[in-house]
Amino acid sequence: MELKLEDFIYDLPEDRIAKHPPKERTDAKLLFYNQGDISHHEFSNISNLLPSKSLLVFNNTKVIPARVIMYKDTGARIEIFLLEPMLPSKVHEEVMNTKRSCTWKCMIGNSKRWKEETALKLDALELIAKREGDLVTFEWSQDLTFSDLLSEIGKIPLPPYIDREVEKSDEERYQTVYSKMKGAVAAPTAGLHFTNEVLEDISLKKIKKDFVTLHVSAGTFQPIKSDKITDHPMHNEQIWINRENIKNLLDSEKVIAVGTTSMRTLESLYWYGVKLLNGENDFFIQKEDPYRLKALTRKDALLAVLEEMEKEGIEELRGQTEIFLYPGYDFKICDGLVTNYHLPGSTLILLIAAFVGNDWKKIYSEALANNYRFLSYGDSSLLLKN
Numbered sequence: 001m002e003l004k005l006e007d008f009i010y011d012l013p014e015d016r017i018a019k020h021p022p023k024e025r026t027d028a029k030l031l032f033y034n035q036g037d038i039s040h041h042e043f044s045n046i047s048n049l050l051p052s053k054s055l056l057v058f059n060n061t062k063v064i065p066a067r068v069i070m071y072k073d074t075g076a077r078i079e080i081f082l083l084e085p086m087l088p089s090k091v092h093e094e095v096m097n098t099k100r101s102c103t104w105k106c107m108i109g110n111s112k113r114w115k116e117e118t119a120l121k122l123d124a125l126e127l128i129a130k131r132e133g134d135l136v137t138f139e140w141s142q143d144l145t146f147s148d149l150l151s152e153i154g155k156i157p158l159p160p161y162i163d164r165e166v167e168k169s170d171e172e173r174y175q176t177v178y179s180k181m182k183g184a185v186a187a188p189t190a191g192l193h194f195t196n197e198v199l200e201d202i203s204l205k206k207i208k209k210d211f212v213t214l215h216v217s218a219g220t221f222q223p224i225k226s227d228k229i230t231d232h233p234m235h236n237e238q239i240w241i242n243r244e245n246i247k248n249l250l251d252s253e254k255v256i257a258v259g260t261t262s263m264r265t266l267e268s269l270y271w272y273g274v275k276l277l278n279g280e281n282d283f284f285i286q287k288e289d290p291y292r293l294k295a296l297t298r299k300d301a302l303l304a305v306l307e308e309m310e311k312e313g314i315e316e317l318r319g320q321t322e323i324f325l326y327p328g329y330d331f332k333i334c335d336g337l338v339t340n341y342h343l344p345g346s347t348l349i350l351l352i353a354a355f356v357g358n359d360w361k362k363i364y365s366e367a368l369a370n371n372y373r374f375l376s377y378g379d380s381s382l383l384l385k386n
Helices: 045-050 092-096 146-152 189-193 196-202 244-250 260-277 298-312 347-356 359-369
Strands: 027-035 039-041 054-059 059-064 067-071 077-087 101-109 120-122 127-134 135-140 181-184 208-215 237-242 255-257 315-321 336-339 378-384
Touching: 027 045, 027 359, 039 045, 039 146, 039 260, 045 378, 054 146, 054 244, 054 260, 059 135, 059 208, 067 120, 067 146, 077 092, 077 135, 092 146, 092 181, 135 146, 135 359, 146 298, 196 208, 208 260, 237 244, 244 260, 244 298, 244 359, 255 260, 260 315, 260 336, 336 347, 347 359, 347 378, 359 378
Parallel strands: 027 378, 054 208, 054 255, 059 181, 255 336
Antiparallel strands: 027 039, 067 077, 077 101, 101 135, 120 127, 127 135, 208 237, 237 315, 336 378
């Protein structure tokens, strides 16, 4: 059956979009969907709702101040939005620590006013920005890493639907408390409600925690425009997995992904294992891979990845994923999901519909009827699939 975008649209009133975070991280509602049943809770109570002997997997990416505002000599304002690093490396962590020069693929606001032969300058930091198409090369003479430079000139890239200027508090609140690996241009927002106290409470309940990395790209906000949903060009994101992650997955009865980004990472890891067993050694999960490859057991796929890591003598794996999870997909790793509420007609709504079936409509109707706040700074849900 062909998927129709209109079937994944719901009415989201403007006043239900959270423009600011709650006063405290845990001041959020939590909808609990448990195999068809729905109940309402406070987020601080999440540890009591998680299944025993489960593994909670978080995305520890850290949002970088990816919006850079510069001006031409004429006073024209140019906004440079960093998308992905290109030189001297495509690895986020390496580029953030580079000095003197680096090149990024960018979205450029007011691009018609910035001709390629014109350099933008920021004299206070001895910074020059040069453009070639959508590639921007930054050059600076001060002894700063690019991460240090961005902390001086960049702004936190709030999602477009928040539609306000960045405030000082966003620098802290648009990061998870466990963020570590710099590289995301959007927050893994399901994790924004967790505090160190909640994490400690989860540990006391004997629920394991683990951390993977997916550097969230701006493509996560890209609306579906194609008439045929499966024609939508999925964004490509960088992921990191280590040997301990795989061992923890093998040892766990239930795996709960904190956020759609963690879920995309874990499901991509499974398909990498399947690719290895099919003689394909490329850790790039293309959007059609889950729909063309024959599924194997979770254990076989994960063991294949472990075996490959042992053969190569490595502790960490870096991969790329453009995995597209939509209704009809059968989840291989994830048994549960902690997530906020997503834009109508988005790839993330399709992911939710793939996970809980048509009950996604019931979940969203319940959230709207009970005055939940929506999108990045909004309330939360814990979904356990049938």
